[in-house]
Amino acid sequence: MHPSPLHYSTMRPQAPASVARDSKKDELRSAPWYWGSISREQAKNKLFGQPDGSFLVRDAQAKKGEYTLTLMKDGNEKLIKICQINDNYGFVEKFQFSSVVEMINHYMTNSLKMYNKTLDITLSNPIVCPFYEDAQPQGDLRLLCDAFVRCSQLLLQQEQALDQKKKSFNAIREELAEKKLHQSVFGNAENMFRSQIASIESFMNKPPVNATGIGTGAGGAVGAQCSRQEVEQHMRENLQRMNEHLKVMHARMERLNQEIKMRKEEEQLLERQINASKPELQELQLCKDKHIERLKGFGLTDDDLNVILEKGFDELQQNYEKASNQPHRNESLWLIKEAKRQDAEEMLSGAPTGTFLIRARDAGHYALSIVCKSVIHHCIIYETESGLGFAAPYNIYPTLKKLVEHYATNSLEEHNDKLTTVLRIPVRYWLQNKQQLLEQLQEELELEQEQERLAQEAALMPPPLPPQATASSAPIPTTRSREHRGHDSIDASFSIETETPPASISPSNFSTSQ
Numbered sequence: 102m103h104p105s106p107l108h109y110s111t112m113r114p115q116a117p118a119s120v121a122r123d124s125k126k127d128e129l130r131s132a133p134w135y136w137g138s139i140s141r142e143q144a145k146n147k148l149f150g151q152p153d154g155s156f157l158v159r160d161a162q163a164k165k166g167e168y169t170l171t172l173m174k175d176g177n178e179k180l181i182k183i184c185q186i187n188d189n190y191g192f193v194e195k196f197q198f199s200s201v202v203e204m205i206n207h208y209m210t211n212s213l214k215m216y217n218k219t220l221d222i223t224l225s226n227p228i229v230c231p232f233y234e235d236a237q238p239q240g241d242l243r244l245l246c247d248a249f250v251r252c253s254q255l256l257l258q259q260e261q262a263l264d265q266k267k268k269s270f271n272a273i274r275e276e277l278a279e280k281k282l283h284q285s286v287f288g289n290a291e292n293m294f295r296s297q298i299a300s301i302e303s304f305m306n307k308p309p310v311n312a313t314g315i316g317t318g319a320g321g322a323v324g325a326q327c328s329r330q331e332v333e334q335h336m337r338e339n340l341q342r343m344n345e346h347l348k349v350m351h352a353r354m355e356r357l358n359q360e361i362k363m364r365k366e367e368e369q370l371l372e373r374q375i376n377a378s379k380p381e382l383q384e385l386q387l388c389k390d391k392h393i394e395r396l397k398g399f400g401l402t403d404d405d406l407n408v409i410l411e412k413g414f415d416e417l418q419q420n421y422e423k424a425s426n427q428p429h430r431n432e433s434l435w436l437i438k439e440a441k442r443q444d445a446e447e448m449l450s451g452a453p454t455g456t457f458l459i460r461a462r463d464a465g466h467y468a469l470s471i472v473c474k475s476v477i478h479h480c481i482i483y484e485t486e487s488g489l490g491f492a493a494p495y496n497i498y499p500t501l502k503k504l505v506e507h508y509a510t511n512s513l514e515e516h517n518d519k520l521t522t523v524l525r526i527p528v529r530y531w532l533q534n535k536q537q538l539l540e541q542l543q544e545e546l547e548l549e550q551e552q553e554r555l556a557q558e559a560a561l562m563p564p565p566l567p568p569q570a571t572a573s574s575a576p577i578p579t580t581r582s583r584e585h586r587g588h589d590s591i592d593a594s595f596s597i598e599t600e601t602p603p604a605s606i607s608p609s610n611f612s613t614s615q
Contacts, residue, residue: 125188125199127244129200129202131244131248132158133227133230133248133252134227135158136159136228138160138162139159144157144159144171152173153175154226155173155225155226155227156170156172156173156227157170157227159171167184168183170182172213172220174222183201205224209224209227210223211223226262230384243414245399246414249406250409250414252392253392256382256385262378263375266374267375270368270371270375273368277364281361287350287353291350291354294350295347298340301340305333305336305340405421408420429502429527431527432501432502433529435457435458435505435524435528436458437458437460437528440458441460445458445460445468449472449528453538454522455473455523455526457469457471457525457528458471458528459505462481465484466482466483467481467501468482469482469491469524471522473519482501482504489501489504492516495516509523509524
């Protein structure tokens with residue numbers, strides 16, 4: 102087998118063997134909530150004004166090797182000693198955690214009431230220590246990646262928490278505006294009721310002079326029935342009902358005022374928390390940016406960082422080792438500039454799916470020759486100002502090696518539905534290791550042959566399908582002229598490209614190559 106041109110160990114500079122490192126201390130130093138040897142007063146200042154559940158960890162001043170957890174509960178700072186016995190950590194008696202980080206992570210999702218019944222709270226809001234170069238792990242890529250993941254996750258959690266607080270704050274503001282409108286309506290209703298009550302009382306105290314006058318005749322007999330006592334009784338009843346309504350209104354207004362007061366307090370608390378979280382988010386973002394800067398110093402790319410965040414360091418390591426051990430990194434195994442189309446077909450004859458080479462074209466640009474399901478395809482690789490690629494807007498690769506590395510893991514099917522393969526085996530690697538690769542691919546080849554047999558059986562069923570050539574070019578619709586050049590001719594079903602590539606080519610198809 103061809104040796105790997107680059108081994109993963111080249112990415113991981115380690116500390117000198119003579120320097121003994123404490124992995125637990127490295128892990129703790131990379132924790133965002135660890136503040137080192139700050140004083141009790143400094144810790145108190147850091148937690149001032151923070152909500153319940155906020156915490157930080159610092160070195161214990163009394164005893165070396167132990168730590169102090171400072172926690173906000175009921176608006177006050179609580180000091181909790183973190184003890185160590187036989188390299189295990191805990192609060193009292195049971196020292197069940199192998200590290201401080203493991204213990205803190207546990208209590209971030211589990212209540213501290215397991216330790217103290219009065220502390221029914223989780224460590225929900227870490228107070229993040231600003232990034233310092235000398236506080237971060239040196240040389241160990243795994244620890245640095247773990248610290249980067251924790252910092253990024255914490256930043257995301259804090260951003261989500263801030264967004265939720267802002268939504269709650271805005272909802273309370275809208276609710277308060279509505280309640281103040283209700284307050285105004287209650288005030289207007291109260292004024293109306295008091296005006297009516299005053300009018301009735303005034304009428305009862307100073308009744309009209311003719312209110313009890315008695316007329317003559319039949320009309321006078323009816324008026325006599327409405328005596329002064331009846332009028333006053335009716336008014337007293339109305340006055341009583343209005344006073345009862347006014348009493349009910351006062352009770353509702355009092356409840357409304359209490360609700361407004363409570364919601365205002367909630368609004369003010371949220372506003373304080375939002376303002377207090379902004380510097381913390383800035384520190385977290387700075388911490389994340391510093392981690393990114395250091396990780397890129399190890400040669401990692403943005404894609405690598407995304408893999409770390411989504412799947413972890415182990416996945417990155419596996420991907421890198423897999424990529425490092427691939428023969429694709431050795432251009433001499435697949436770049437054969439002098440090869441012609443016929444040479445390529447001879448070299449690829451009988452090769453398994455995914456075997457490929459890249460050659461220079463007489464007409465300019467490059468050509469990819471690749472086997473897919475026993476058929477050899479030839480596709481143009483355009484060389485443009487924006488980069489190399491099969492078609493716009495995918496001409497983005499600065500070198501052929503970058504293009505090969507991309508399509509070593511991404512199917513060519515995204516450009517042409519007949520090429521259901523990746524750039525799997527460089528042709529010279531295949532020729533040098535044919536027997537060994539055949540053994541590895543035996544099961545796959547048997548499955549491929551079975552699929553071909555089924556396809557042939559299906560082709561015999563009506564309606565009959567036209568037979569396929571064993572060596573053809575990947576089709577692409579085009580209006581370009583056609584020409585034939587002896588052995589380097591193109592199948593009549595495909596078109597030959599001109600020397601100048603078109604300005605835009607549909608990404609759904611490759612261009613065929615001479």
